[in-house]
Amino acid sequence: MVETREAISEKAVLIGIITQHQNEKQSDEYLDELEFLTLTAGGVAVKRFVQKMEKPNPKTFLGTGKLEEVRAYIESHGIGTAIFDDELSPAQLRNIENELDCKVLDRTNLILDIFAGRAQTSSAKAQVELAQCQYLLPRLTRLWTHLDKQKGGIGMRGPGETEIETDRRIIREKITLLKKKLATIDRQMAVQRKNRGKMVRVSLVGYTNVGKSTLMNVISKSDVFAENKLFATLDTTVRKVVIKNIPFLMTDTVGFIRKLPTQLVESFKSTLDEVRESDLLLHVVDICHPNFEDHIASVNKILDEIGSANKPTLMVFNKIDAYTHETIAEDDLITEKSKIHYTLDDWKKTWMNDLGQESLFISALNKDNLEDFKDKVYEEVKKIHIQRFPYNNFLYQDDLG
Secondary structure (H helix, E strand, O other): OHHHHHHHOOEEEEEEEEEOOEOHHHHHHHHHHHHHHHHHHOOEEEEEEEEEOOOOEOOOEOOHHHHHHHHHHHHHHOOOEEEEOOOOOHHHHHHHHHHHOOEEEEHHHHHHHHHHHHOOOHHHHHHHHHHHHHHHHHHHHHHHOOHHHOOOOOOOOOOHHHHOOOOHHHHHHHHHHHHHHHHHHHHHHHHHHHHOOOOOEEEEEEEOOOOHHHHHHHHHOOOOOOOOOOOOOOOOEEEEEEEOOEEEEEEEOOOEOOOOOHHHHHHOHHHHHHHHOOOEEEEEEEOOOOOHHHHHHHHHHHHHHOOOOOOOEEEEEEOHHHOOOOOOOOOOOOOOOOHHHOOHHHHHOOHHHHOOOOOEEOEOOOOEOHHHHHHHHHHHHHHHHHHHOHHHHHHHHHHHO
8 A cells, every 4th residue: 555655646747827927838838847857856747737817826826726626636646746836835835735635846845856866965965955944944834734744755855854843943953053064065165166276267057957067078078977857967066177288177067947946046055156256157058948048048047146147158059969940841931930940050140149259059969069169168268367377378389370
């Protein structure tokens, strides 16, 4: 009997809304991403529910009729989890659980759960645990009064089960201890950065699952973990790279995502410090993703929040080996050419041509255009290097010759 309960707990329904701030197309895109998040966490999304409304119901997020429809489906299909695409308030979580009588997660909880499963180092584990505790604190009543519903599976990793029997005071003490631990780690990482001297620092930034770690492996000839799943990399990895005659440090950072939980931005401060202190950013983009322009905007928003939006940046459009576009038949006089019909050459003539410097189109996996990429990175690093070490200009005599 226990095995059956555990099995059905991984089957989930996804729930989103259409509002004046989020149209049907955007809602579909967000739910696609939520489904990928669910898969990454170890769950299986079996059905989606979407409701059109002016704004979420403050008590139950969804309307009464839609919530009843969800409940009926969950009961008839043995679903163990309902996942909402937006962050739910503590009251909404409590009310929805009472109505659905199953495990209820929101997007924030799901992302935190994935981070908990991916954290490897002491630093990453502490950062994730802090974010989870900050998320759980206002929701402690819900956990306290629903002990009978706490099962294994997605959404239940990390401090959730161990802290469930504590009160708010102990959670706050835990948060204080974690902040002190992270402050110590911050100081240690600051010393490490200082000990690296004045070497030029380059950081790979971008949306999650765009190929940053694969590019890092190719350029630095290292073995950074890379996987076709969201948030495969949590721990910041720094490698010394030499292109031609210039050494510099390259950093692989955690991937960003839309609606990134505030708790994670705060707790991953030390990780994001690597971005803040970089001299050059390589903004890696998955050109194959239909919503890559939205991804760019999301990354730029987070970079702005951490004070790194104005750093020198190279746009690197990755995965060109897998890029495809739709075609319009010659006798089709109705269909107008849109972005889904753009070739890579078409894209290069759009806003990408107005970035102030050439955009790079590569395949880190197949190493397509990698030499052009290295040449461009070398030129940008050299500019910074010459300013920092003007007495080393003799290093570049080969270039002048």
